[in-house]
Amino acid sequence: MKTSVYRKSHFNSAHRLHNPLLSDQENESIFGKCNRPNYHGHNYELIVKVTGEIDPISGYVIDMKILADLIKDHIEEKFDHRNLNLDTEEFATLNPTAENIARVIYDILRPKIDKKFDLGIRLYETERNFVEYPG
Amino acid sequence: MKTSVYRKSHFNSAHRLHNPLLSDQENESIFGKCNRPNYHGHNYELIVKVTGEIDPISGYVIDMKILADLIKDHIEEKFDHRNLNLDTEEFATLNPTAENIARVIYDILRPKIDKKFDLGIRLYETERNFVEYPG
């Protein structure tokens, strides 16, 4: 049986939900106050899950320091204290919903983690709203 | 791959664990202090999980406001500041264990959420005891 390890981190970002293909009225109808033009923000909490076999030498599935550094270098550096819509190429055209942010984080980390491991992303936008990819 | 979204809410209820088909002694033996006649209570925390595809227009799996309103109208309105045994038809004869409450919540919400979505219920009776349905 496999074992999963989880690493929690966080980043604080501004964002706005908006689909440029929709009218202003449609955007407001779908996204409500999340569509307001001047952005709002969140303390995002990210939990990265890696599943695999325990290495018999180290007793680790994966070295948590290496995993933490991957998250720091490729996720926190990119998203922390940034405006997701304005400051990142990932969300230049993609709507930064929690669902899409989780999928983007998955796509960034997946090629950097050995294929023998399964990868999962949990992202808390607030304490009350969170998402998982894959679900 | 699918994505799951989670919405957390809460309700504060009184209840008592009791099976009328059992003797008083059996009830006390099985349910202990949870069987005391005048009820006790909990701050129940409910996490509803909906799994499906991300809609390409909205970037949502499901509109969280709609999900939050469903939970408010059909779960909180029914159970919050109520005595589960005395004030609800669901637990008039069904023992309100956390397991049964989770199943009842599932059965209430399932027909109200599109069949294309999977549904999951997590219910915290206390910080130390919680359940999931389906498990």
Place this chain on the structure above:
Amino acid sequence: MKTSVYRKSHFNSAHRLHNPLLSDQENESIFGKCNRPNYHGHNYELIVKVTGEIDPISGYVIDMKILADLIKDHIEEKFDHRNLNLDTEEFATLNPTAENIARVIYDILRPKIDKKFDLGIRLYETERNFVEYPG
């Protein structure tokens, strides 16, 4: 300078806010859904604070095991898995608001803790509503 030590515990109780000196209409107007006749309930979290000098032999302000036992014997035994209105003499006529519960707990514990110590009570009725006595 003095040092404070804090001990957290919890009890799960049913209660109802009601003042028998008021009319039904006044009770409902003041207490809203907290006045519903069949009770609701909470996971109360209690934090007891004791302030004094550090004992040079033990390095303790007060032995936490003794403090924990006091709370268990005199607060949890009395209130846990009980209906505050029906099962306790303290709230037979006193309205069990969080404010009054905190004051009652203070009055129970104060004579059992050496006068050289200051005593404080924090009581969470929910994560969002809590009280402190003395305030």
Place this chain on the structure above:
Amino acid sequence: MKTSVYRKSHFNSAHRLHNPLLSDQENESIFGKCNRPNYHGHNYELIVKVTGEIDPISGYVIDMKILADLIKDHIEEKFDHRNLNLDTEEFATLNPTAENIARVIYDILRPKIDKKFDLGIRLYETERNFVEYPG
């Protein structure tokens, strides 16, 4: 002895730390990544504390519903899902540090709460950084 009651709420805002009287270099030196031009954001958690006597009729210091509505109408409506720098007159020229936000919230609520009560504000910018006013 008086009693304190606490009410927790939250708002999600974008902001940027910047003092227009300072040079760009000084701003970056003092505020670091919090000075980035396109804003970042936080899930602010607000705890409002009101201290006074317990009313003998209600058993309340203050009706929590009234306090919650005051916070909703005058703080959440103003700051939630807003850009503090761009969307509020309070921070049009005042730097929206956690310290200043707490003081502004105090100044908004103080005239709306009876003078017989003491008022305190605790504001969490993140789980790791928070402030209190008065301190």
Place this chain on the structure above:
Amino acid sequence: MKTSVYRKSHFNSAHRLHNPLLSDQENESIFGKCNRPNYHGHNYELIVKVTGEIDPISGYVIDMKILADLIKDHIEEKFDHRNLNLDTEEFATLNPTAENIARVIYDILRPKIDKKFDLGIRLYETERNFVEYPG
């Protein structure tokens, strides 16, 4: 569909990560500050998950008191306020990583819980690092 129940407990232990088959330099390279010779420690939080059918008489999957007692007698008694490396036979030669501790807890509890139930272990070493077995 089955239901899962979860029970949370905790134990406070000292440990050190070290593989005697490796050189001192390799140990330090792999385990960093976790390899320091005089031990450090953690407040471990353990969540045990049991999955099965709801018993129609009790409304329980498994009696939480029985589950809590199993955890207390066989896990807390063994690991709480102990040095995992020095005081337990389980980690006399096995490196006490979170992954290995979770697996050991599974192997202790599995034969004590009816085969009709599935068993899962979640172990928090810190709030930021945790593991699950099976993963």
Place this chain on the structure above:
Amino acid sequence: MKTSVYRKSHFNSAHRLHNPLLSDQENESIFGKCNRPNYHGHNYELIVKVTGEIDPISGYVIDMKILADLIKDHIEEKFDHRNLNLDTEEFATLNPTAENIARVIYDILRPKIDKKFDLGIRLYETERNFVEYPG
């Protein structure tokens, strides 16, 4: 009125409660399982409180980055992943109770923080037991 700012950090340490001036029997009687010879450990959570005036230029009471660095350099570096009894001069002869650890942290930080500020230490040994100095 002054403002307080709080910064949370953490360190993971082994310790043992023991007073060499007492007999083994007295040590066991006072400290119970905390006296076991091979140490146990905790995830200590530290909250440092600094109280003063808000600086009109920065809007800060104190730069949180400077405060965080002070805590990192002088507290975490010294205590994290250490055995408090064996690896630190502070607790070579002083019993490392939570009360004494808080006082030692105060004494380390006090001279490094401007006298115009008040300083307070809150230390969580576990979620259930914590201390404050000054109290």
